[in-house]
Amino acid sequence: MSMASKHALVFGASGISGIPLLRHLLPSTPFTRVTGLTARPLTLSAKEQEVFQIDTSSPKLQLVPGLDLSKPTEEVKQFLQDNVRDIATVSHVFFVAYKEIASDLQEQARINIAFVRHAVEALNALCPDTLELVVLQTGGKYYGVEFQDEITLKAPLKEETPRQPEPYSKQIFYYGQVDVLKQLSQGRRWTWVEVRPDAIIGTVPRGNFMNLAAGLAIYLSVKAALQPASTVPFPGTAQGYKTTHTDTDHDLMARFEIDLALKATASADAKAKASSYSPLLTEKAYNIANGDVVSWETKWPGLCAYFGLKGAPPGPPGQTEDMKQYVAKNKAEYLAKASNKAPNAQGNLDTAESALVFTALVCSFGKQNREYDLSNARELVGFTETIDSVKSFAAQFDKMKALGLIA
Numbered sequence: 124m125s126m127a128s129k130h131a132l133v134f135g136a137s138g139i140s141g142i143p144l145l146r147h148l149l150p151s152t153p154f155t156r157v158t159g160l161t162a163r164p165l166t167l168s169a170k171e172q173e174v175f176q177i178d179t180s181s182p183k184l185q186l187v188p189g190l191d192l193s194k195p196t197e198e199v200k201q202f203l204q205d206n207v208r209d210i211a212t213v214s215h216v217f218f219v220a221y222k223e224i225a226s227d228l229q230e231q232a233r234i235n236i237a238f239v240r241h242a243v244e245a246l247n248a249l250c251p252d253t254l255e256l257v258v259l260q261t262g263g264k265y266y267g268v269e270f271q272d273e274i275t276l277k278a279p280l281k282e283e284t285p286r287q288p289e290p291y292s293k294q295i296f297y298y299g300q301v302d303v304l305k306q307l308s309q310g311r312r313w314t315w316v317e318v319r320p321d322a323i324i325g326t327v328p329r330g331n332f333m334n335l336a337a338g339l340a341i342y343l344s345v346k347a348a349l350q351p352a353s354t355v356p357f358p359g360t361a362q363g364y365k366t367t368h369t370d371t372d373h374d375l376m377a378r379f380e381i382d383l384a385l386k387a388t389a390s391a392d393a394k395a396k397a398s399s400y401s402p403l404l405t406e407k408a409y410n411i412a413n414g415d416v417v418s419w420e421t422k423w424p425g426l427c428a429y430f431g432l433k434g435a436p437p438g439p440p441g442q443t444e445d446m447k448q449y450v451a452k453n454k455a456e457y458l459a460k461a462s463n464k465a466p467n468a469q470g471n472l473d474t475a476e477s478a479l480v481f482t483a484l485v486c487s488f489g490k491q492n493r494e495y496d497l498s499n500a501r502e503l504v505g506f507t508e509t510i511d512s513v514k515s516f517a518a519q520f521d522k523m524k525a526l527g528l529i530a
Contacts, residue, residue, distance in 0.1 A: 130156040130212045130253070134242055135220030136186065137165040139325040139334055140260055143377035144217050146176050149183055152381060154215070157184050158207055163329075164188040171328050174525045192220060192238040200245035213250045215384050216257045218242065223333065228269075232296035239300045243307045254313040255388045256405070258380050259304060261297040261319050263493065265408075269294075271490040278367065279416075279496040282319065282408040305406075314391050314405040318380050321412045321495055322485065324515045325373030326522040329474075335370075336519035338482025339426060341475045342446045344465075344529040345457045347430040357423050357437040358444050359486025364419045364437050366489030369412035372515040379411045379506050386504060404503055410495040414509030419486065425513035429520055443487075447479040461530035471528040 131148050135141045136159025148157045159165065165186050167179055179186065187206045192199060203210050220238055224231035239259065246254055266280045267287040274287060286298055297317075304315040324336050346355055357364050387404040420436070427434035437443060450457075454472055461468050500506045523529045 128212065129154045129214045130158070130209060131215045131217065132207070132213045132246075133157070133159045133217045133219065134190075134192070134238075135161070135218070137161040137163065137327070137329065138219060138221070139323050139327050139373055140219035140320075140376065141217075142175060142177070142327050143325065143373045144219065144380065145184070147374070147377045147381055149177065149181055153385065155183060156209060156212070158213075159184070159186045160190045160207075160220075161186065161188045162190055165328070167328060170526065174522050175326075175328065192241050193222075193234060194241065196241045196244040199241045200248055203245055203249055210249050212253050213246065214253050214255045215388070216242075216246065216254070217260070217380060217384070218257060219260045228294035232294055232299060235296040236299035236303060239303045240307070243303065247307060247311065251311070254311075255391070256313060256384055257304060257308075257315040258384050259300055259315060259317050260380070261300065261317055261408075262323075263319065263321050264295055265297045265319055266493070267291055267295065268488075268493050271488075271493075276491045276493050278492040279494050280410070281496040282410055282499055301408075314387070316383060316387050316405055317408040318376070318383065319408055319410050319495075320371035320376050321369045321410075321493075323371050323373050323376065324512070324519055326519045326526075333481055334478055335482055335485055336516055337523070338446065338475070338478040339516070340520050340523050340529050341450060341471065341479065342482070343427060343430045343432060344461070345450050345453055347432055348457050348460045348530055349453055350432075352431055352433070354433045354435050355427050356435045356442075356444070357419055357486065358446050358483060359419065359437060359488075360443070361437050361440075363487045363489040364423070367416050367418050367492040367494045368489065369414075369416060369494045370512040370515060371412045372510050372512075372518075374518075375413060375508055375510055375515075376411050378508065379409075379500060379504070382506055383409060383500075383504050407499065407503070409499045409504065410497055411500055411506075412495045412497060413512050413515060414497065415512055416494045417512045419489075422513055422516070426516055429517050446483050447476055450475060450479060457530075464530040465524075465527050467527040468529060471523075 131154045133141050133144050136145055145159050148154050185208055222234050267274050270291050308315055390404040424434035
């Protein structure tokens with residue numbers, strides 16, 4: 124396929140990973156067509172198009188709602204055939220669709236593995252002559268970070284870390300998703316890469332519960348409105364305050380995934396033409412993060428300062444403030460004070476509960492250091508972009524203010 128006719132297909136285009144992919148695929152990349160697939164309709168107001176820098180009237184862009192990847196492959200295939208313009212020309216797939224079922228990790232694994240299988244089997248039938256690469260986005264769950272009470276993490280986490288054994292492996296659906304790509308790419312002209320971000324920092328047009336930036340923005344903006352210039356103890360554990368990790372800005376992540384996709388297919392093409400080509404970028408995993416190793420201790424003061432507050436270490440055990448309860452208790456007063464500055468705060472708070480629960484969980488999560496090793500991204504791909512993690516959060520807070528979501 125010529126460089127002039129590349130067609131990017133984004134599964135999960137309305138989420139925290141899909142939105143920045145649309146933003147960065149559209150302007151000046153080699154892709155002449157970008158198709159975003161979503162379960163629910165993605166409609167952006169003029170203001171949202173401005174803030175997210177996504178022009179929905181672009182002739183390059185097609186947004187296709189209504190996709191249900193839980194349906195059998197034949198139904199997914201028929202949906203794509205009926206609804207995606209020029210489906211037979213797709214060259215690059217960015218798979219960032221995901222369904223959370225926190226109450227049943229094995230069922231979550233079954234569903235999300237099936238998502239990948241149904242999508243890729245359909246594409247094998249619909250665009251066998253043009254498909255070049257599938258980019259699968261996974262994450263820190265690959266390393267077993269959810270099971271820190273029971274396993275030992277060896278930071279910095281490296282892509283070549285062996286998979287966790289049973290019973291954990293049955294609950295980590297990323298393993299099955301990668302295995303599906305390995306299986307379905309056999310004998311095909313396309314290949315694949317896996318991208319592993321750490322905790323993703325971003326902003327989306329609709330509520331996204333696995334979004335640290337959203338939960339913190341709501342909590343701290345309510346604090347700032349009701350208790351301006353006050354001191355805010357970290358709403359997590361003392362252990363979580365100290366352990367190290369690496370955040371991933373969703374725009375940086377999208378730029379990396381696009382850069383990797385184009386270099387990886389160039390690599391694959393070169394492999395076909397010259398067996399001595401090196402390095403080969405495909406059929407590998409890549410960590411991606413902002414580049415700074417952080418802890419809540421290093422971030423909390425800066426995050427609070429954005430809202431004119433003073434961040435402090437966590438209080439004594441048993442005195443940690445429940446963010447969800449605090450926001451619920453003060454919702455009416457906050458809306459009365461913030462309505463003129465944040466006209467969309469009401470709707471934002473109506474969907475805030477799950478984001479606040481997720482944020483509280485992450486603030487108390489760190490029992491072991493879990494920062495990423497970025498050698499593969501740096502040395503193999505040559506991607507050297509970095510961003511200060513506090514500045515990454517601040518950029519998302521700016522977007523939320525511009526959208527009238529927070530005061």
